[in-house]
Amino acid sequence: MRAPLTWLAEYTDLAAGARGVDVAASLVSVGLEEEDLHGGDITGPLVVGRVLEFEETIQKNGKPIRYCVVDVGQNGQMVTEGRHQEIVCGATNFEVGDLVVVVLPGATLPGGFHITARKTYGRMSNGMICAEDEIGIGHDHAGIIVLPRLLGEEHVADVKPGDDAIALLGLGEETIEANVTPDRGYCFSVRGLAREYWHSQGSPAGGFRDPALIETPQPNESGHPVVLRDEAPLDGVPGCDRFVARVVRGVDAAAPSPAWMQKRIAQMGMRPISLAVDVTNYVMLALGQPLHAYDLDTLGGPIVVRRARSGEKLTTLDDVERTLDPEDLLITDAGDGGEGGEGGEGGSETVLGLAGVMGGASSEVSATTTNVLIEAAHFDPTSVARTSRRHRLVSEASKRFERGVDPAIPAAAAEMAARLLVEHGGGQIDPGVTDLDHTSRPHAFRLELAEPSRIVGVDYPRERVLQVLRDLGAEVRETEDERYVEVTPPSWRPDLVNDSPAPDYAEEIARIDGYNNIPSITPTPTEGRGLTHGQKTRRVVADALAGAGFTEVLSYPFVAPELADQLMLPADDDRRRAVRLANPLSEERPLLRTSVLSSLVDVLRRNISRGQKDVALFEMGLVFRPGGPLGRAPLPSVAHRPSEAELEQLYAAVPAQPRRVGIIATGLAEQAGWWGSGRLVEWSDMVAAVEAVAAALVVPVVVSADADHAPWHPGRCARITLTDGTLVGHAGELHPKALSALDLPPRTVAAEIDVDVLTTASDRAVQAAPFSTFPAALTDIALLVRSDVPAGDVESALRRGAGESLESVTLFDVYEGDRIEAGHRSLAYRLTFRAADRTLTTDEVNGFRDAAVAEAARAVGAVQR
Known part of the structure; x- marks a missing residue:
């Protein structure tokens, strides 16, 4: 999640002289991971240029190369002396007359990339025509930036060659980017990051200004009709428990988005598109509440939120037709089918979008739209996550919904979007307000105030614990027993709602108080017991x-x-x-x-x-x-053993x-x-x-x-x-x-x-056999046995018959063939004898050998050869 420092400063007070690296470090101190820093690291000249002409050639590897003549005006006069510049470019997505972004020799791009005039593809290139990723406003490298396409024709009407592109694109402003973990879904907004930065500064009074605290009208009966009907909730949880609908009439949808809004959207790594889309994206980035705008005139009846029927299809905004699953939650237009009961199957019902994931192409706002319906809803994270993965469709909305969106702000988000549409596109806000609110407040938890100290190992005073809980946005009610308080978590923290959140609150108190305040103590190892x-x-x-x-x-x-x-x-x-x-x-x-x-x-x-x-x-x-x-x-429950x-x-x-x-x-x-x-x-x-x-x-x-x-x-x-x-x-x-x-x-x-x-x-004590210093006596025998007699049986018989003086038996030869009776084989063994107290005589060894052979003859029918 990105946040320009100027936008962050609107919601919280930044420390005096704080730069991007300082703000990022402050966010790291409260548990957020720094991902990157954008902007503020470009030194000019970076100017607007106009392509006057180009010559295109095809290289031996098939790559097209354009030799361009570009008007860069007078801004870079110290470098260009006011002359048009020849620049070699490998992109082909521009035409003669297009306004582009040009970096001239002497400039430095993100990553410390210094620009100089150099010879390439056989000609001198005095600079470079830039792509989005080269100046840090996006990740696109498929082509170079064409300013009318990026900012809109209206916003480049007064732009001329030589103008400072750093100021035009807001590249002088620093933008931090933080990695948001799944349990911190509220940080997928500038509102959430501002709150975390405020915590990192000690949560000073008045230091955080919540943009969601705006006055909203009460719901009434004249709003656009909406029906919530979830006949197959996942795990018993309804797919949608709040739906706010507002209507703005007489909007000029073709009106341009304000330049400041487009710049902020670009700084956030997104592309400005149109007024209605930019407004909904801006509010989503500000508050963390995804919105969707519909062309009201294309809707034929009430909006119905329901599960998909088998075989239904939807073409989403990415122009992909998708076959829907019965678990998918849909936004539909009931048409003339009333409130989406049994009606709507007669052909008049239209699927408008995958709830919380992506809208459909049939009702999107176009340049001819005049009446806009704004949707601000709260969807079940599990339902959205499963739909997103099922269709392999990840959107900015789904990333937020599946991590948990604040169910208390849909009305404020819809109101903010409606005001922005009227301010920049004209028209007026319809007095009708639809707000179907079936959300429930989180349950209060009885927290022992000494529990965070016990879990973390740091002595947190009672007042410090109460202060941190209130700074987090939790509602704290003191009880008759001063050791306990009733804590109700804030609406934007679904991760604090479980059967036993004491460890979660302890973690939050340690986080806000400062991980650096937790002493590092080297544990004393206990005496080991060795391996089992x-x-x-x-x-x-x-x-x-x-x-x-x-x-x-x-x-x-x-x-x-x-x-x-x-x-x-x-x-x-x-x-x-x-x-x-x-x-x-x-x-x-x-x-x-x-x-x-x-x-x-x-x-x-x-x-x-x-x-x-x-x-x-x-x-x-x-x-x-x-x-x-x-x-x-x-x-079993985790609340007890x-x-x-x-x-x-x-x-x-x-x-x-x-x-x-x-x-x-x-x-x-x-x-x-x-x-x-x-x-x-x-x-x-x-x-x-x-x-x-x-x-x-x-x-x-x-x-x-x-x-x-x-x-x-x-x-x-x-x-x-x-x-x-x-x-x-x-x-x-x-x-x-x-x-x-x-x-x-x-x-x-x-x-x-x-x-x-x-x-x-x-697993038993092994008694080592005494080692005899007397010499071993070796003798070899060859036994004729049937082919089906296992050699192991022969060996066992030899061991039984040889007696205690036998040290080892080794099979060293097996023979079948000439001079061997059919169905038989010859097994040759080496017998090793040794006595512990004397040297064995030849007669003793022969006797042991004969006893072994006799036992083999008795047990397996062996015949000595």
Whole structure:
């Protein structure tokens, strides 16, 4: 929101000698963010010029360039010596005879841009013909400024070449621009910014002059008829609770807007258009109340405010035809359909505009308009915001309405606009006044005067709190108990209306009293308790996987409904039961993931699409497993602590959220080079990754084959459990059909394990085994087993039979082929034995080995080769 200092000074007293930077700093001190400073930074000569002639050529890149001769008069005589100047210009939106804005050598434009005569496109250019953005009055750079189009023909009738453009356009005046947060909608006006500046100066008596405090006539029966009919209010709140209509007759709509008004509108970053539009824009900028002007003679009956009907259309002022939604609030002309009851569907009813967003093209004021109806209404912020977003239509009106407009000023705004129309366009104000006011005053809140001090931590005296509340515009009524007062917030502060606004009032008191008065105290840290066991476990898991060559990623936990089919999950699989979000970020992904792999596959696919062929990723995160029917979470009041019953309902509505680790890889596990060929990742790499995690946590796990667990390939899927049989997770190669559906490379491998299970299993004291200084004894064996016997079962049998002296068992070779019976394979193991108190003899080692082989023969039918 912008505010010229001269306009701001009309509503509040500026500090002596205050410049734009000082005013901006004062606004920052009360919580507003400085966006920019405009004007006041241009040094001349910046003059009016008239284009006498130009020669246009097309450059090699297709860009047109005009070599212009411009009359710049005598104002810049020290620079131009009264001669016409040759200026090179890249714009084409002007013709011979047009008045333009010319900056001559020696001038400085905003941003410290110094102008000099220079050679460009093969010719000397003595200055520059300016666009709006180059001199800081707008953002348009599509063409240069043509003064009759910017200010109107009437206002340039007496303008001649050489006149000072800085004075003409008000560029010597400074304009501040502040960033308005959503809770400060009242600051979308010069009135609101003036009030905030007044607060920053200590709220001196008489230092703020409210422009909305003007005398307004009482409503009567002779005003233009208006009907408020909202049959489908959003959340039970009517879309329009106040509508003021005033009529001005005999207006010369073709009359020019006064120069001072046009200059102020331009300083605010808007473009002057016509008298009626400029007046409504000026009042909106001054008071923050959007207005709309209608050509009264085009209206056939009462104005009806209602919701749209299915299939209705409207062509808005931007010449776009829009299909309306039943939630859209409309301003309509009932025509001969009476008061907009069942009538109006016979073809006579006209949609005039989207309430609070933009008017329609059918009833806009034109140069032939003589009778004007002024609309000043108060619309529900939620309704306006939804309509604005639904139609992707953001206007100056919608920006204000959706943040909250003061419901107490529509009458004053309409009166101000009517007076300005009569003053500058003639005519007279109709005595009829329509004011349908269904607004309600905010409820009073019982505020404990010591509460702001308790919340902020600064001792605010009782009188200081009362003074700040009254300066804010709140109505304060003292009670019998001096510790409390009844506070009714001002009409322009909807952010102070809630069930428990004490913290809001505390913030306001701290803000107005001065944030700089709040002392900075460095808190003394308490003695830390260190990381929890769960936090330590998660760090160990992440470190182990990173050390194994995997890269950690984070993905959104939202998945598509069809993902369960792509992963080939059985119909009765619990992973198909997902929580659906009521308001998802994307309609394509409305479900919460039930496994980490569900979202990790998207990350892998994205990396592959960007040319990464060898990828190894892992993600640690929560999954959402309902397990049973979820209840609907209640919405407890914030005024008090939820009851036990409400807490039970809240907890019951939250799905179980176990923590999992997903691991996925594709491409080469070992790169090729001069040392030899590379190696593709395989299912065993996933098993090794899980075993590395378990080893880092000192949690023994058992690896066994799992014949069928989607989305893994049958026969290439390992089931990982604790020694007591508790499931840890699965690892292996993903099913080819799942990979095809997911658009992933063949032979992609993955694993997913339960971190919570590992956390529980590792939460125990680990006794370090004594280290033996005696040498190890190694022996190798080769066992012939059926092909369907898992190697893990063979290893378990060997461990059982070998006894306590067995230190490790390693499978180092698998062979199938010549000299091996069909349906069988040879597994070669290296057994390491070590005793704690002596060197083992050969006979002892052979005995341990034979016992191990015997147990393998008994358990799995193994035969030593």
